[in-house]
Amino acid sequence: MPLLSRLDSTEVKMRRSFPSFASSLLPLFGVALLLSACGGGGTVDDDAGPGADAAVICDTDETLCGSTCSDTDADPANCGACGNACAADEACSAGACVLECGAGATACDGACVDTDLDPANCGACGEACPSGEVCSGGSCALTCVGGTTRCGDRCVDTDRDAENCGGCDVACGADEVCSAGACGISCVAGSTLCDGACVDTTVDPANCGGCGVACGADEVCSAGACGISCVAGSTLCDSACVDTTVDPANCGGCGVACASGEVCSAGSCGLSCSGGATMCGSRCVDTAVDPANCGGCGVACASGEVCSAGSCGLSCSGGATMCGS
Template identity: 55%
Template sequence: MRLETSCRAARLRARGGFWFGLVAALAGGSLAWSGCGSSAGTEAGSTSSGSGGTGGEGGQGGGGGGACGPGTILCGTACVATASDPANCGGCDNKCEAGEVCSVGQCALQCSGGTEKCGNLCVTTASDPLNCGMCGNACAAGEVCSAGQCGVQCAGGTEKCGNLCVTTASDPLNCGMCGNACAAGEVCSGGQCGVQCAGGSTKCGNLCVSTATDPANCGMCGNACAAGEVCSAGQCGVQCAGGSTKCGNLCVTTATDPANCGMCGNACAAGEACSGGQCGFQCAGGTVQCGNICTNTTFDPANCGVCGNACPGAPNATATCAQGSCSFACAAPFENCNLSAADGCEVNTSTSLTNCGGCGVACAALPNATPACAGGICGLGACNPGFDDCDGNAQNGCESNLGNDKNNCGGCGIVCSGNLACAAGSCVVAGCYGPLTPVQTIQLDASWSSNTDTNFHPQGMTYDEAAGNLVIVLQDAPQLRIVSLAGLLLNTVIVSPTGPNVFDYLTSVAADANFYYFADYTCNNGCPDLFRVGKGGGVPTQISNEIAAYGGYPLAIGGGKMFRGEIIANTYDYTSLNQIRVSDLATPDTVTQTHTIPIARGIGDLTWDGSTLWALGYSHDSSPNRDVDLLKIDPVTGAVLETHLNVYNPGAPYNPSGLAYAQGHLYVLNYSETSGVGSTLTKLACQ
């Protein structure tokens, strides 16, 4: 090929850019034409690049620079169309193999997206002046290629811009009129440059296309139909649907298409429109002529109400026209939940937690977990650290605490067998075993823990596993003291009596994940009564009105059960048998088991160590001694598993009154009988 022919081909490629919705350049290939001299600058205009020359209509053709036009990027010193250039296919320096072509930015053996293979290029023979109608058929000087025919005029609704026939309504190089190139990032829609597509078209790259018929973007951007296929109703196939006709590689409506009016290839002349399959200057059937087409402005989004009124696009939506008024239709799964046209369809209902599957459908909070929305369905997202969804039920969230769940210890399905318990995510020997050794005495603040004239001294104690703190009940004050394992007062929970009851002898306390439970031994209506209160305090709820024979009514909760201890005989003779009554926590008034315990003195308090019960021998200021006695008890049979007598003696003025198991240790509360002298905690090491 002679030099001027090569340069002419390069100039044609440069002027072609993106055309009729194709991301490939008209003839493909590189836009560099180094060595073409002044003629390159004269013809190329605004796409001048390379060695330059005298400059043309669009620029001075200087030192080989300038921004690349739409559809091209800078590779080295040249602007190239990576959608069709086999030397830079999809990106700079990505060369296709011998025999391959570059089609829609992909190296392949066949051309797709409605283009045809001519040599090693994919071209549009309907408009390529080098391959007009078929490969190698170059139009003569001064001619253009329109509808696959060489001539001096453009047909089929296109306009002549230089040596090309273009659609000024959508060509970003000739938007609205020849030579009006849109800026970087803009598209040409309805002959206007902007950032959104109007008239019902979709933005694909820097083009506005109809994804219903565009073989390069069929159904969605970038979905190119294979060789021999057409795009009809957004689906690639070999046949056209919906009353359209296959003309070449396109599905068209021959009743209105000025490029295929009445039949394939019958292009209307300049100024004519196609109506009812006939070219002419008047439209029929209630349509009006808008430019070179006959359309119904009642529902045409490109000419809504009047010619040229293109309905504006909106994010995640397609412009629509109904009764001559513009609107938009959301593209699933997006919705216009705020009812504002300014931001279009702003919500993705397939992932939005507050609009999951539809506007206003919020995913509910889940225990120990973060909710998620997937595919428009609310479900379980991520579990909080230390928790997991072991039962597979998203409704109860991540129900298993892997740190202490015996059936899911450290992970779902890991079961601690036999007497093993789960602690910190590992199976360990359950609970506490003797011998018991005092390892620390912890001093409590005298301002609230000593005996006073009103007898507000600490009486019972429990461990709140959920919070990691001790809870101490004050005997004659409606208060629960929240204390750290180091003896620091953290909070005070006020419990207020209801009805005729007046709390005057609070004796014991227990806790589960949500509530504190406490007993009032000598309230006005012949108690002891059992109450429950939220961990924030407030008005308690009475859950039992069972009259015990006698004793301090100690409480413990474990394994879904409530355990209550009492002296059988109404006497402090320190020789009486004692009993522990067992009930389900949900129905505390229904006793399911009663265990008789041969403890020398009354049961002062009970605690649960994860698998068994521990009982503290009752003591007070008139008892023979102040020794601490502890019994380990089987919660099912009531059998005494271990007996530890005289574990320690706190000495005057202290009396043991509370017991709690926490983090591998037993804690005994020694209340002070002397005003101004604080009570203490004795920490016992378990084996």
């Protein structure tokens, strides 16, 4: 056979076999596309049988939602079932959308409440106090404790409650906070704004050392750290470590509150500070050693530093010894 005829015959055979070869690659391309679309921990089943489409297989604790494997127990976009999205202020827990509350608050029947003070949820959700009683410290009682004031049927801290700032029904403006019993646009020296309230992060068990840092149920907050007891110089009063020599809510002892306008100095209530102390906000402090008011009101030392002789530093001076912070 002439050479030209043999070449023509070979070309015809190649053209006939190419479509068959190309079509044999199509299933492989399909598998590759499914693999690229598969999210989560899923895999592709390419042994589903002749003529069957390749399928995404999710892990045992996941559900296929569209082309993505999702944990419907915790996924806020697919909570409990595919496409069931939680609201912006909700989280997905055990397959149900639940209200996400800030530090110190508990979700009860669709609302964030303080179970230490809420008479309808006193100590726990649904635990209502009898008529005439208030909720104080998580227990129903006839009077308020721990330096709180009875306003209607609630015990409130008028030093930092924006709806009862300095007294019952004295509400701060929408852009204000309540600090040391006065409304303002910022917190006074020695306190920090956490979730709409001015708190002392050195002693607040719900914000110990920083906003949202909560201590355990059997712990107290002292010098900005959670522990099972208070550091030297502070006293445990109603789950908080306080300095009874200067704390107006516990002046000289737990629950001994100074009158409005008075300060606590050297463990006694009065109109001014004594013994060389300086009034910063509503407290008498020793600016020579106070790390929140070192050398003057509002002059805070950096983390890890101490206040000695009115100056911030890494160690004490003048023969002094570091105890706590």
